[in-house]
Amino acid sequence: MSSALALLLPPVVSPPPKFLSLRLNRLSLFHSSPSLSPTYIWRATSRRFFPAAKAQSISIMASENVGTLKQQLAKLFDESLRATIPEELDVEPLIAACNPKFGDYQCNNAMSLWTKVKGKGSEFKGPQAIGQALSKNLPASEMIESCGIAGPGFVNVVLSRQWIAESIQKMLIDGIGTWAPKLLVKRAVIDFSSPNIAKEMHVGHLRSTIIGDTLARMLEFSNVEVRRRNHVGDWGTQFGMLIEHLFDKFPNGEVASDQAIGDLEAFYKASKQRFDSDSGFKERAQKAVVSLQGGVDKYRKAWTQICEISRRGYEKVYQRLGVYLEEKGESFYNPYIPSVLELLSQKGLIEESEGARVIFIEGKNIPLIVVKKDGGYNYASTDLAALWYRLNEEKAEWIIYVTDVGQREHFEMVFTAAKLAGWLPAEDNKYPKTSHVGFGLVLGEDGKRFRTRSTEVVRLVDLLDEAKSRCKAVLIERGKSEEWTADELEQTAEAVGYGAIKYADLKNNRLTNYTFSFDQMLNDKGNTAVYLLYAHARICSIIRKSGKDLEELKKTGTIELNHQDERALGLHLLQFAEVVEEACTNLLPNVLCEYLYNLSENYTKFYSTCTVVGSKEETSRLLLCEATAVVMRKCFHLLGITPVYKI
Numbered sequence: 001m002s003s004a005l006a007l008l009l010p011p012v013v014s015p016p017p018k019f020l021s022l023r024l025n026r027l028s029l030f031h032s033s034p035s036l037s038p039t040y041i042w043r044a045t046s047r048r049f050f051p052a053a054k055a056q057s058i059s060i061m062a063s064e065n066v067g068t069l070k071q072q073l074a075k076l077f078d079e080s081l082r083a084t085i086p087e088e089l090d091v092e093p094l095i096a097a098c099n100p101k102f103g104d105y106q107c108n109n110a111m112s113l114w115t116k117v118k119g120k121g122s123e124f125k126g127p128q129a130i131g132q133a134l135s136k137n138l139p140a141s142e143m144i145e146s147c148g149i150a151g152p153g154f155v156n157v158v159l160s161r162q163w164i165a166e167s168i169q170k171m172l173i174d175g176i177g178t179w180a181p182k183l184l185v186k187r188a189v190i191d192f193s194s195p196n197i198a199k200e201m202h203v204g205h206l207r208s209t210i211i212g213d214t215l216a217r218m219l220e221f222s223n224v225e226v227r228r229r230n231h232v233g234d235w236g237t238q239f240g241m242l243i244e245h246l247f248d249k250f251p252n253g254e255v256a257s258d259q260a261i262g263d264l265e266a267f268y269k270a271s272k273q274r275f276d277s278d279s280g281f282k283e284r285a286q287k288a289v290v291s292l293q294g295g296v297d298k299y300r301k302a303w304t305q306i307c308e309i310s311r312r313g314y315e316k317v318y319q320r321l322g323v324y325l326e327e328k329g330e331s332f333y334n335p336y337i338p339s340v341l342e343l344l345s346q347k348g349l350i351e352e353s354e355g356a357r358v359i360f361i362e363g364k365n366i367p368l369i370v371v372k373k374d375g376g377y378n379y380a381s382t383d384l385a386a387l388w389y390r391l392n393e394e395k396a397e398w399i400i401y402v403t404d405v406g407q408r409e410h411f412e413m414v415f416t417a418a419k420l421a422g423w424l425p426a427e428d429n430k431y432p433k434t435s436h437v438g439f440g441l442v443l444g445e446d447g448k449r450f451r452t453r454s455t456e457v458v459r460l461v462d463l464l465d466e467a468k469s470r471c472k473a474v475l476i477e478r479g480k481s482e483e484w485t486a487d488e489l490e491q492t493a494e495a496v497g498y499g500a501i502k503y504a505d506l507k508n509n510r511l512t513n514y515t516f517s518f519d520q521m522l523n524d525k526g527n528t529a530v531y532l533l534y535a536h537a538r539i540c541s542i543i544r545k546s547g548k549d550l551e552e553l554k555k556t557g558t559i560e561l562n563h564q565d566e567r568a569l570g571l572h573l574l575q576f577a578e579v580v581e582e583a584c585t586n587l588l589p590n591v592l593c594e595y596l597y598n599l600s601e602n603y604t605k606f607y608s609t610c611t612v613v614g615s616k617e618e619t620s621r622l623l624l625c626e627a628t629a630v631v632m633r634k635c636f637h638l639l640g641i642t643p644v645y646k647i
C-alpha cells in the first residue's frame with residue numbers, strides 16, 4: 001500500500017483486504033456513521049474520516065468515475081470551497097441543475113458564505129468575489145468546459161461535451177449498472193401490497209403493489225438488499241367466523257378446490273352477515289378464535305386452507321403484474337407480541353386506559369391501543385412486533401410501509417412509540433429509519449371512489465383483462481395479427497396494457513388521488529406508457545433498419561455531441577443516476593416517470609433535427625439512439641414495465 005493510501009486510513013479502522021476499491025470502502029465506512037446525509041457520501045468521508053489526507057483522497061477519487069453527475073461536481077466544488085474559505089469547514093457544496101440559458105449546473109454557496117465571513121476581516125468584498133474565487137479555485141477537471149459568475153456569486157457551470165459523450169460511451173460498454181446511484185443503506189424492508197385474507201384485493205392494494213414494487217426495483221438497482229414483504233392480514237378475530245362458516249359449508253372438513261368456496265369476497269360477506277345476525281353463530285365464532293389461537297389442529301387446518309385459497313388468488317395477480325413478494329403475514333409476528341410489549345412496558349411506555357393497554361403519544365388525541373379491552377392484540381401490536389423483528393432480527397436499516405394515506409396516523413404513532421423506546425433514533429435523518437409511503441385514493445371518472453357497476457369492489461384481474469383486451473383490439477385494428485405471431489400479439493398486448501395501468505398510477509405524485517381511466521391511460525399520445533413504449537420501439541426500429549452491428553460500433557465508434565439537440569439529449573441521459581437517487585431518497589416514483597417522459601421528448605427533438613441513418617454522423621448518432629434505448633429500458637424496468645421492441 002502506498003503511503004498516500006496509508007494516510008487515508010482512519011486510525012482505528014484496519015484496512016479491509018481491497019482497500020483500493022475506494023468505492024466500497026467509502027460506503028462501508030460511511031455506513032458506520034448513520035447520521036450523515038445520504039447524498040454526499042464521498043464528502044462526508046473525505047472530511048470526517050480523513051481530514052488530514054484530504055488532498056490525496058480527492059485526487060485518487062477524481063480518476064474514478066463515481067457518483068452521480070451532481071455528486072461529481074460537488075466533489076470539485078468541495079475542494080474549491082476548502083481552498084477559498086478554509087476556515088469554514090462544515091460548509092457543504094450546494095449544487096443544482098440550472099436554467100439552460102446560464103449553463104448546466106450551478107454552485108450556490110457564495111451568498112451564504114458571504115453572510116458567514118462578512119465583517120470578520122475577510123479578504124472578500126462581497127458574494128460575487130467569493131463566487132469568482134470558487135470558480136478560480138476549482139481543480140482542473142475534464143468535466144467542466146467553462147464557468148461563469150452570475151448575480152450575487154452563482155457559479156454557472158457548462159459541462160464539457162466531450163466528457164458527456166465519453167461518459168455515455170463508457171456506460172454503453174460497461175453497462176447501465178455503472179450508473180446506479182450509491183445509497184447509504186445496505187438493507188431495506190419494503191412492506192407493500194399486503195391484502196387481507198379472504199377479502200378480494202382492491203385497487204388500493206393495486207396501488208400499494210405497483211408503488212412498492214417500483215420502490216423495491218429502484219433500491220435493488222442501487223445495490224440495496226431489499227426484503228419485499230407481504231404483510232398479509234392473516235390473523236385476527238375475523239377468522240373465527242370464517243372458520244365456523246367453513247365448517248358449516250363443509251361438515252366433512254375437506255374443501256376440494258378453490259371453486260368450492262367460490263368467490264372469497266362473497267364467502268367473507270356471508271360469514272360476516274351470520275356473525276352480525278345470528279347470536280349462536282357469533283358465540284361459536286368467538287370460541288373458534290380461541291381454538292385457533294390455542295393451536296387446535298382442526299382450526300389451524302381450516303385457517304391454513306382459507307389462507308391458501310386466498311393466496312392462490314392474489315398470486316395470480318402478482319404473476320400477471322410481474323411482482324415478486326415474500327409473505328410474512330400478521331400471524332408470523334403474533335408469537336413475538338408479548339415479549340415486545342414487555343420491552344415497551346419496561347421502558348414505562350404502556351399504561352392502562354379504560355381497560356385497555358395503551359401508549360400515549362404527545363400531540364395525538366387518542367393513544368395507540370396495544371392490548372384491547374378483551375385482552376386481544378390488534379393491528380398496532382402486530383406492527384410493533386413486526387417493527388421490532390425487522391430491526392433486530394432482520395437488521396433492516398430502512399423500513400418502508402406502502403399504504404393509503406388513511407393509515408398515516410397509525411404509522412406515525414407506531415414510529416413515535418419506537419423512537420420513545422429507543423429502537424429508532426429521534427432524528428428523522430438518521431438510520432435505522434422508517435418511512436410511511438402514503439398514497440391517495442383511486443377515483444372513477446365521475447370523481448367518486450372507483451367502483452364498477454356490477455361489483456362494489458373492482459376486481460384487479462378484471463382491470464388487467466380489460467387493459468389487455470383493449471390493447472389487443474388496437475393492435476389487431478392496425479393489422480398486427482397478420483404481421484405477428486399469436487404469441488407476439490399476446491405479449492405486446494400484455495406489456496402495453498399492464499404497463500399502461502402501472503404508469504398511469506406511478507406518474508402522479510402518489511399523495512394525490514388518481515383517476516382511473518382506460519381511455520386516458522391507453523392513449524398513444526401524451527404522457528402515457530403506450531406513448532413511451534412506442535417511442536422506445538421506434539428507436540429500436542431505427543437501429544435495426546440501419547443494418548449496423550451496434551456491439552461493434554460501441555467499440556469502434558465515438559459519440560460526438562456537436563448539435564445542441566444532441567448535447568441536450570446526452571446531458572439528460574447522464575442525469576439518470578441523480579434522478580434515480582432522488583426518486584429513492586424521497587420515495588417518489590413519479591420523479592422517474594417525469595424523467596422518462598422528458599427523455600422521450602428530448603429524443604424526439606434530437607431526431608427531428610438530426611438525421612441519423614445515412615448522415616455523416618451516423619455512427620455517433622446511432623450510439624446516441626442506443627444509449628437512449630438502454631436508459632429508457634432501465635426506466636421501464638424500474639417501473640415494472642416490460643419494454644416492446646416493435647410496434
Ligand code: ARG
Pocket residue numbers: 191193194195196231232233383386401402403
Ligand atoms: N393489510 C393492511 C390493509 O389492507 C395493510 C398492511 C400494511 N402493512 C402493515 N405493516 N401494517 O390495509
